[in-house]
Amino acid sequence: MTEHEQEPEYQVVVTEAEQEEAERLGDELPATLPVLPLKETVVFPESMTPLAIGQERSIKLIDDVVGGDRLLALVTVRDESVEAPGWDDLYEVGTAAVVHKMIRVPDGTLRILVQGIRRIRIERRVLDDPYLVGEFVELRDRLEESKELEALTRNVQSLFARIIGLVPYLPEELQIAAANVDDPSALCHLVASTLRLKTQDKQELLELVDVAERLRKTSLLLNGELEVFELGTKIQSQVQSELEKGQREFFLRQQLKAIQEELGEGDPEQAELQELRERLDALELPEEVKRASDRELSRLERLPSAAAEYGVIRTYLDWIATLPWGVTTADNLDLDRARRVLDEDHYDLEKVKDRIIEHLAVSKLRNDPSGQILCFVGPPGVGKTSLGHSIARTLERKFSRISVGGVRDEAEIRGHRRTYIGAMPGTIIRALRDAESMNPVLLIDEIDKMGADVRGDPASAMLEVLDPEQNRTFRDHYLDLPFDLSKVLFICTANTIDTVPGPLLDRMDVIALSGYTEDEKLGIAKRYLTPKQIEAHGLTPERISISDNALRLVIREYTREAGVRNLERRIADLCRKAARKVAEGHEGKIRVDERRVRSFLGPRHFSGEARRRTADPGVATGLAYTAAGGDVLFIEAQAYPGKGKLTITGQLGEVMQESAQAAVSWVRSHSGELGLPDDWFAEHDVHIHVPAGAVPKDGPSAGVTMATAIASLVRGTPVADDIGMTGELTLTGQVLPIGGVREKVLAAQRAGLKRVVLPSENEVDLEELPAETRKELRFTLADSIQDVFAVAFATANGAQDGRPSSVKVEKSSSQAASARTQ
Numbered sequence: 001m002t003e004h005e006q007e008p009e010y011q012v013v014v015t016e017a018e019q020e021e022a023e024r025l026g027d028e029l030p031a032t033l034p035v036l037p038l039k040e041t042v043v044f045p046e047s048m049t050p051l052a053i054g055q056e057r058s059i060k061l062i063d064d065v066v067g068g069d070r071l072l073a074l075v076t077v078r079d080e081s082v083e084a085p086g087w088d089d090l091y092e093v094g095t096a097a098v099v100h101k102m103i104r105v106p107d108g109t110l111r112i113l114v115q116g117i118r119r120i121r122i123e124r125r126v127l128d129d130p131y132l133v134g135e136f137v138e139l140r141d142r143l144e145e146s147k148e149l150e151a152l153t154r155n156v157q158s159l160f161a162r163i164i165g166l167v168p169y170l171p172e173e174l175q176i177a178a179a180n181v182d183d184p185s186a187l188c189h190l191v192a193s194t195l196r197l198k199t200q201d202k203q204e205l206l207e208l209v210d211v212a213e214r215l216r217k218t219s220l221l222l223n224g225e226l227e228v229f230e231l232g233t234k235i236q237s238q239v240q241s242e243l244e245k246g247q248r249e250f251f252l253r254q255q256l257k258a259i260q261e262e263l264g265e266g267d268p269e270q271a272e273l274q275e276l277r278e279r280l281d282a283l284e285l286p287e288e289v290k291r292a293s294d295r296e297l298s299r300l301e302r303l304p305s306a307a308a309e310y311g312v313i314r315t316y317l318d319w320i321a322t323l324p325w326g327v328t329t330a331d332n333l334d335l336d337r338a339r340r341v342l343d344e345d346h347y348d349l350e351k352v353k354d355r356i357i358e359h360l361a362v363s364k365l366r367n368d369p370s371g372q373i374l375c376f377v378g379p380p381g382v383g384k385t386s387l388g389h390s391i392a393r394t395l396e397r398k399f400s401r402i403s404v405g406g407v408r409d410e411a412e413i414r415g416h417r418r419t420y421i422g423a424m425p426g427t428i429i430r431a432l433r434d435a436e437s438m439n440p441v442l443l444i445d446e447i448d449k450m451g452a453d454v455r456g457d458p459a460s461a462m463l464e465v466l467d468p469e470q471n472r473t474f475r476d477h478y479l480d481l482p483f484d485l486s487k488v489l490f491i492c493t494a495n496t497i498d499t500v501p502g503p504l505l506d507r508m509d510v511i512a513l514s515g516y517t518e519d520e521k522l523g524i525a526k527r528y529l530t531p532k533q534i535e536a537h538g539l540t541p542e543r544i545s546i547s548d549n550a551l552r553l554v555i556r557e558y559t560r561e562a563g564v565r566n567l568e569r570r571i572a573d574l575c576r577k578a579a580r581k582v583a584e585g586h587e588g589k590i591r592v593d594e595r596r597v598r599s600f601l602g603p604r605h606f607s608g609e610a611r612r613r614t615a616d617p618g619v620a621t622g623l624a625y626t627a628a629g630g631d632v633l634f635i636e637a638q639a640y641p642g643k644g645k646l647t648i649t650g651q652l653g654e655v656m657q658e659s660a661q662a663a664v665s666w667v668r669s670h671s672g673e674l675g676l677p678d679d680w681f682a683e684h685d686v687h688i689h690v691p692a693g694a695v696p697k698d699g700p701s702a703g704v705t706m707a708t709a710i711a712s713l714v715r716g717t718p719v720a721d722d723i724g725m726t727g728e729l730t731l732t733g734q735v736l737p738i739g740g741v742r743e744k745v746l747a748a749q750r751a752g753l754k755r756v757v758l759p760s761e762n763e764v765d766l767e768e769l770p771a772e773t774r775k776e777l778r779f780t781l782a783d784s785i786q787d788v789f790a791v792a793f794a795t796a797n798g799a800q801d802g803r804p805s806s807v808k809v810e811k812s813s814s815q816a817a818s819a820r821t822q
């Protein structure tokens with residue numbers, strides 16, 4: 001047990017009265033004083049210190065002192081671990097003190113309040129028992145007033161004041177006390193007794209008699225303390241600010257959350273879900289769709305957003321939300337207006353426009369344009385797609401277009417099931433989304449080029465789409481919900497109906513568009529294409545004009561097509577060149593004439609090829625009908641010594657190959673008439689070739705052309721270079737009718753031919769030809785191959801080579817009938 005302990009917490013500042021009493025007692029200090037050893041503390045003169053006394057000998061000492069003059073010596077122990085310190089355990093310098101108060105605690109120990117009076121040093125050990133008693137001398141302060149002393153004093157004062165501000169355990173009154181203590185020595189004692197200094201430091205301070213030294217030592221200690229405190233404060237404030245930052249953030253987040261909750265936003269996912277829900281709620285969903293979307297929504301809400309399925313479901317709901325459920329536009333079934341709109345957009349096409357108006361008239365009666373399917377069939381670039389646009393404009397419906405050309409996979413049309421990665425709805429549903437209405441005009445382009453393979457038959461899916469009985473509840477694989485297509489007006493386009501699946505064709509109202517004649521193209525170019533391109537190139541009719549002759553030249557020498565697509569491109573080329581000139585500073589109007597066309601477009605692309613090609617015997621010009629419209633076709637025959645073998649090349653279809661064989665057979669069986677030795681065919685191999693080998697060709701209509709080519713070869717006579725021919729040939733030499741007369745004739749005209757040989761039975765088709773074409777070309781109607789030969793091998797002066805003929809050469813179809821009866 002310790003001898004006594006300092007009773008904390010803070011020291012008491014001596015009052016003036018006490019100070020005076022202490023002064024008086026100090027002046028009359030007795031020579032000997034009982035010694036109370038102090039542990040872990042040093043008592044300074046002028047300071048009050050409470051002490052706890054526990055050791056028996058110390059209690060006896062206090063009892064005796066309090067019973068006497070109340071004076072004693074307080075001397076600190078060097079080594080605190082010593083139980084009952086003897087003389088050698090004590091420092092030599094201590095403090096004479098007076099006991100002001102004493103309290104007995106019930107456990108037998110004492111509490112006393114002492115006040116230090118004088119600094120003293122042991123001179124002689126007087127008694128060891130019952131407690132230490134010694135002889136002391138007072139150590140008086142050495143003090144020299146000086147500027148330095150004052151400076152030191154102030155320094156200590158200010159340091160002390162700062163420390164008091166920093167240290168929480170020091171009462172604020174100390175500040176005032178410190179400021180009021182002028183005596184440097186007393187200041188040191190006050191400081192030393194209030195701060196928690198190391199015992200050894202305190203003892204050193206006590207032993208310093210020189211006040212300046214004491215001040216220096218004090219300020220040194222204060223500085224050290226200050227540093228520690230400040231560091232502590234800094235750490236403290238760092239910790240504090242760190243804490244505060246975290247707290248601030250936390251607080252702000254809490255607030256944010258509260259605000260978001262208040263606004264119903266929650267976290268982003270929550271907000272996203274909320275938005276989806278609102279979008280879905282705003283729609284007029286059919287019962288079944290509503291149920292499905294609700295179900296998926298609640299599934300979504302239960303899924304963590306990281307789950308793979310989350311995205312799948314979200315995309316799905318997004319699709320549902322973007323479809324135009326129940327949204328329709330009002331139809332405009334004003335027929336006069338319809339006609340006007342159609343005329344605005346398209347030149348001529350009278351019959352086609354009539355058909356469309358009729359179609360609309362029926363719709364008007366039924367009060368619903370949907371349910372019927374129009375199909376425009378014709379060569380490329382004749383305006384099928386753009387007619388579709390016009391119809392939408394006429395009806396004031398939205399327009400959407402899909403192309404099914406090359407589609408082999410049913411899923412393209414109907415979508416993939418949702419279980420597939422990256423699945424999405426098919427092209428039909430996507431088109432309806434784009435149209436943003438349930439009743440758009442939906443143009444299905446290139447329905448003739450749809451294929452089929454192992455992935456399913458897109459045609460059957462298409463059938464379901466187009467069938468009014470089934471399309472009310474069209475089910476896309478992805479949506480897996482019924483979607484009503486019955487209000488959609490479907491318009492299909494095709495280049496040929498040959499490859500349109502039969503069941504589809506059955507449901508469609510087919511409207512044929514044919515190629516344009518030169519005059520028609522000129523009209524389209526003048527009234528539609530040129531103004532359109534001028535505007536598209538930022539020009540005005542004041543800056544550029546294209547003459548009719550220039551347009552004709554473009555049509556004739558820079559394009560060869562049934563439609564006007566390339567013509568439009570060439571006109572665009574002209575406009576572009578002109579725009580460049582204008583941009584480069586050309587003044588005034590640019591007048592595009594024939595010369596300018598040549599300089600703008602460069603060398604012509606097409607020329608009188610037919611004449612060059614048929615210069616040698618063995619080549620005849622046929623007329624073919626392809627998906628791209630009509631075309632001329634050169635059939636070449638060649639012979640060389642052999643054994644009568646027949647070779648056919650040029651990507652010919654089976655039917656065409658057979659008709660080549662039939663042609664050879666006919667010529668062979670009539671070789672006598674043609675002036676050939678009987679064994680000519682036995683000694684020669686014949687090769688028939690149809691150039692432009694990359695284009696597959698088929699059909700029987702080249703029969704007469706092949707026979708003519710072979711006849712030309714064996715006779716060594718070239719075929720007249722301005723004749724194009726078509727017709728199926730029988731083994732008996734009869735010429736049978738063929739299809740596509742209009743396109744074939746237009747192709748002949750485009751190619752610069754002057755005469756056309758057709759089967760007699762196609763005479764009716766001549767009525768269909770534009771007047772301009774009938775005027776420009778001469779037609780021969782042939783019943784037999786001899787009729788064909790008669791014109792083909794006629795000499796330039798009109799005399800006929802070989803046999804007398806039954807040929808009818810007519811200037812126009814109206815005269816053809818009478819000509820035939822000759």
Ligand SMILES: Nc1ncnc2c1ncn2[C@@H]1O[C@H](COP(=O)(O)OP(=O)(O)OP(=O)(O)O)[C@@H](O)[C@H]1O
Binds near residue numbers: 565
């Ligand atoms: N009679 C016409 N009057 C005005 N412009 C026309 C006419 N015919 C075609 N055109 C124009 O020719 C261009 C090509 O027409 P469009 O694209 O409709 O051809 P298409 O028949 O759909 O061809 P494809 O079979 O290749 O799809 C369009 O700019 C169109 O406006």
Ligand SMILES: [Mg+2]
Binds near residue numbers: 384385386445493
């Ligand atoms: Mg088109």
